Structures are given as C-alpha cells and as structure tokens.
Amino acid sequence: MAQTRFLPDRGLTTRMTLVMFLLGGLFVTLVVGIMFAVQSAALAMVVGLVGLGIAFFQWWSSDTLAMRAMRAREVSPQEAPELHGMIDRLCAMADMPKPRVGVSDMDIPNAFATGRSPDRAVVCVTTGILRRLDAEELEGVLAHELSHVAHRDVMVMTIASSAGIVAGMVTRGAQYGAMFGGGRGGKEGNARVVGLLLALVVSLVVYAISFFLTRLLSRYRELCADRAGAYLTLKPAALASALQKITGEMASIPQRDLRTTRAMNAFFIAPAISGASFSTLTATHPSLEQRLEQLARIQADLGRQGA
Structure with missing residues (x-):
C-alpha cells in the first residue's frame, strides 16, 4: 500500500489480505489440478502464464480501456x-x-x-x-x-481476478477438448476424456469460488x-x-x-x-x-x- 495520509483500516486490510491469500491458493490449486487432470505440467504452466498475461494486459492498459469505454x-x-x-x-x-x-x-x-x-x-x-x-x-x-x-486497488483487483481468468480459459478449453478431442478409442482416448472432464470440474469450481471471493474483495x-x-x-x-x-x-x-x-x-x-x-x-x-x-x-x- 502506498504511503499517504489516508487513514488506514487494519480490520478491512486484514480481511482483504485474507481474501487475496485464498485467491492465490485457488490459483495454485487450479494449475496443479490441471497438471494432474491432463498429465501435463507444461500445459498447466502455459495456461497459467497465458492467464497471467491477460491479467497483466488488463492492468497495464486499464486507464486507456476505461477512458475509451466511457468515451471520456x-x-x-x-x-x-x-x-x-x-x-x-x-x-x-x-x-x-x-x-x-x-x-x-x-x-x-x-x-x-x-x-x-x-x-x-x-x-x-x-x-x-x-x-x-x-x-x-x-x-x-x-x-x-x-x-x-x-x-493501488486496480492492481489488487487485477491480481485477484487472475484465478478466475485462468479458470475460465480452462473451462472453455476442456469443453472443446471433451467435445472434439475424444475421438480416439481405447484406453488412451478414454483417459484423455476423463482428464478433460476432471479439468472442467476443477476449473468450474475454482471459477465459482474465485468469482464470489473477488466480489467480496471488491x-x-x-x-x-x-x-x-x-x-x-x-x-x-x-x-x-x-x-x-x-x-x-x-x-x-x-x-x-x-x-x-x-x-x-x-x-x-x-x-x-x-x-x-x-x-x-x-x-x-x-x-x-x-x-x-x-x-x-x-x-x-x-x-x-x-x-
């Protein structure tokens, strides 16, 4: 938090810190969950990094995007x-x-x-x-x-939204993967579908929890x-x-x-x-x-x- 003369509120700060900690835990849980569900640590890391990249772009361009949206x-x-x-x-x-x-x-x-x-x-x-x-x-x-x-509330809320952004990406990817990527038969094809369904469930749960925690933080x-x-x-x-x-x-x-x-x-x-x-x-x-x-x-x- 920037050093200004705005009077701090330790109670609210403690609650906001707790919510941020929980959101960070959700992000880690999601990445690990993807890794185990699809058996690919590289894919989990790529999804996580892409999600963080989207959040970074939103934070970096927040003033330009907001002014444009309001025609200001x-x-x-x-x-x-x-x-x-x-x-x-x-x-x-x-x-x-x-x-x-x-x-x-x-x-x-x-x-x-x-x-x-x-x-x-x-x-x-x-x-x-x-x-x-x-x-x-x-x-x-x-x-x-x-x-x-x-x-620095824009930065705080951008970081807080990262888990939800990644979860949304995984949900959409798992949906398409389960619909169009399960054509191969046998054990390998079945395992792929099960992994995608597990990733879908994990991402949906993380997205829902992240959504409510982010609104609480807001x-x-x-x-x-x-x-x-x-x-x-x-x-x-x-x-x-x-x-x-x-x-x-x-x-x-x-x-x-x-x-x-x-x-x-x-x-x-x-x-x-x-x-x-x-x-x-x-x-x-x-x-x-x-x-x-x-x-x-x-x-x-x-x-x-x-x-």
Whole structure:
C-alpha cells in the first residue's frame, strides 16, 4: 500500500489480505489440478502464464480501456479549473501525486479512478455528476476515488481476478477438448476424456469460488475507500449525501444508457443499476445502507474527537 495520509483500516486490510491469500491458493490449486487432470505440467504452466498475461494486459492498459469505454477525454486545468483545483487540494492533503483528470459527457451521475499506478492513474467524472452534486459532495466522491489510486486497488483487483481468468480459459478449453478431442478409442482416448472432464470440474469450481471471493474483495475495497475519503475530508456526511443522490438519480436514467456502462460498474463509486439490490453475494459494491451506516459511525467518531 502506498504511503499517504489516508487513514488506514487494519480490520478491512486484514480481511482483504485474507481474501487475496485464498485467491492465490485457488490459483495454485487450479494449475496443479490441471497438471494432474491432463498429465501435463507444461500445459498447466502455459495456461497459467497465458492467464497471467491477460491479467497483466488488463492492468497495464486499464486507464486507456476505461477512458475509451466511457468515451471520456482528459481535461486540462484551463478546461476544468474548479475540478482540477479540488483534486489539487485533495492530493496535497493526502500527500500523493496528482492523477490525470478526465470528464465523460454522460448524464449518468458517476465517477471512477483507474490506472496501473498512482503515476499513471486517471480520475474521471461524468458531466451528470458535476451537474447534480454540490462542491462538498463532489469533494467527498473525489476523495473516495483518490483513495483507490493511493491504495493501488486496480492492481489488487487485477491480481485477484487472475484465478478466475485462468479458470475460465480452462473451462472453455476442456469443453472443446471433451467435445472434439475424444475421438480416439481405447484406453488412451478414454483417459484423455476423463482428464478433460476432471479439468472442467476443477476449473468450474475454482471459477465459482474465485468469482464470489473477488466480489467480496471488491465490496471491502469500496468500504475502505469510503472510510479513507471521509477521514481525509473530515466530511463523511457530504459523501453520504453524494451516495444517496447518485443512487437515487439512477432511476431517472434510461435503461439503454445504463446498459452501455455495465462493464464499468466495478469501477464506479456506485453501480449504474436502477431498481436493484446491491446486498447480494454477487454485488461489486456494499449496499447503500451499509455504506451510510459506516459513514454515520465516522461522523460520530469525528464529533467525539472534536468535543
């Protein structure tokens, strides 16, 4: 974790570390399982390396891919002086390098941060969120996003997704192999089919567990960013108000527009989903109620400190 002035949360950090450890164990289990199922250590290593290569590409190009998906453009201090000024102040408070600043011309009220490192990061807001939030609310949102940058959450989530990427590759390969590669008869052909079926079962189990663990980790990192941003600005109520406005306004956005940004939901400060509950095991974000409860506790804590 980068050394910044964002207040750490040891409890959340411990839980995130445990999830990462479990995901790493799943990755090793999958590679070993492939090796035994298909009797080929070389193939297992190749699959593992290809999966890691895909994850590396996603991490390396995360800023470019995200900006392109949101049809966003980088803006200069001359084009967006108030937005740049706010980010300048927050970066000085957090003692972190300033990321690039982007704006997406979309009515969906949202924001995201991405990039392979703090030096290559970009914080992007939509024109919809700029129209709907006041200065303190927007500052709370930006502090949340800058926390993601400082804590290198894009790298964390990319590493976390590696087991799922490899498992998906193995699942597809085993399906095709079992369907088209079992033509040879005899013991050798039967053994090949059994091996492919074992690889399919192992990869499906690993993919399912990896999926739920990655979503759990994503929810933890959102709570951590809420907490870090609230303590940085000392205005948790402003972030709470921003979250309520953002989620409330989603109902007024056409479903067609929400669908176009579905792939970015894990990056957004709040998912671009209308009329859905985020409290399930598959959610990328904690429920609004859980986030508001945490911010209320922070507000009470700051009140006791100031008394």
